[in-house]
Amino acid sequence: MAIAGKRRYTGGLVDVAAGQISREIFVSDEIYAEELERVFTRAWLFVGHESQIPKPGDYFVSGMGEESVILCRDREDRVHVFLNSCRHRGMKVCRYDEGNTPVFTCPYHGWSYATDGKLVGVPYFREAYHSKLDRSQFGLVEVAQLEIYKGTVWATWDPSAPSFLEYLGEFRRYLDLALDAWDGREGGTEVLGGVQKWLIPCNWKFPAENFSGDSYHNISHRSVDLVGIGPSGSGRRDMRERLIGRRLQICFPDRGHQTGAYVLPNEEPTPPAYQHSPVVSEYFRRCEEQRRERLGAWGRVTGAPGELFPNTALHPRQPRSIAVWHPRGAHRTEVWRWYLVDADAPPEVKDFLRQYYIRYSGPAGLTEQDDMENWNYAHAASRGTIARRHPYSYEQGLGFEVENYEWEGLRIPGTVMDVTDSKSSEHNLRNFYRRWAQFMDANSWDELATWRRRP
């Protein structure tokens, strides 16, 4: 079954071949309503981290698209994600952010639900319902699929969506860069207490695009680079990989995921970092050594910002974090940011990183503040009638992508753009919007799972 050539989005509002994308997809309320349906009900979304709900009865209220969901662990230790809305009249059954409970009782009429979602209490069941209501039909609405991957919890409302691992494809290796311990052991990360949540006045795709691999925006961060907040005291990060390795932008056209990465030369050890603290510096030195031993050539790869389609951002290097861009109307986004550390790192290392994370990221972060200002005013200045007639330009590096990229004996999965010399490319950004347009045009996962149609 071939996909029709030109659709409303693919080749239309999103003309990736020409490197032009209409501003309408950012500012139109009608397109926004459509993407809630076509993107957010079908894609896999990040919900939270298992370490937030360690015990039976623990819950954490999260969001999928615009909707509130409850991530909880039932009495049998199974993890669930439910729509946070009573089946009787819709009231939120949980208005706390987190806690532990045997049941979720609706404050309106008192229907109550066990932590496995079953409706277990209906006031006046005998009298008003004459014992006839089929309670088994009115459990909390549960996501169609849920996957716990190295501690992170993902869910989708679409029963026909591929499994999470299939949805990830080879991008899995880059997600691992955020979730594995720094010494290369699988998993091994935990989230710090406290999820940052804040509202920014722009469409959710501005930050999604930025994390997809906008390496062109150095001027945005001039002030923080001048002031120096990095773990070794200069710049905003420790960036010595940049000087000796290859700087890559990597994307997966059939999946819509993309990331940056650095690949270090074969013979060189990873440059030292975190010199502000001998303990932290030594910790990372030892981790890097073990990482090379454990992972071989792949140990030369370190991550850079990435975006797992559609709205989960990865920051695999310090400040190590996962952000979700929750849509809140076409013109507003609620950002949630979780911070990750190696679970068994010494307390001094965790504390050092925690402090660095806070001064870098989030609404008080010296780096992220300036990112947001650009997204906010780009959005505001794109809403006008005249502005909407002029598409944005995404032409950097068009036609220079490389398949089967290899450097010093290491093949890099994905479609790669080596930006070491060219400095920047919009290859990953085009990839994000190409996939977004496919979601908007496609009527089913049969059309979206293009990789299954290959011979």
Place this chain on the structure above:
Amino acid sequence: MADQREAMAQLFLERDVENFLYHEAELLDERRYEEWLDLLADDVRYWMPMRRNVKLGELEREFTREGQDVNWFDEGKDTLERRVQQILTGVHWAEEPLSRICHMISNVQLLAVTPSVLEPADVTVKSRFLIYRNRVETETDILVGKREDGLRRVDGHWKISRRKVVLDQSVLLSKNLTFFF
């Protein structure tokens, strides 16, 4: 007589501390950031927890913990100085052009004085704030909450040795925290 002397000293101290807090607000609102930094002790702790909605009976989980969790702010003078330096680069876009900011400070209460009101060396003072921030054209934020400060007498002047800022919001309704509380 001793009682009266102590009562007078208490009154004087309250006014003195209030004046200090108003002077501090004045420096911030007039963008005299470097002078504001001089009011902070070298070992100052500046902490603003995040807040969760939790059940009655679990209120100990309402605030993120200083020194352990992710907070809105949890830092010392070094980072605060860098925040000021960043504003003064002129290319910190989130504060360029500069916001118009007004700190309203009220409900000043002395919670503790050591060793005594007659010779106060350290005081704990609680206050309310209402911060109005307007920037560029129409962007406006109003942030309301409480502060609990430790003030220390150094060479005849007050220095802020710790500040806890409790903002009365859970999801932060402002896009950033580029200013000082």
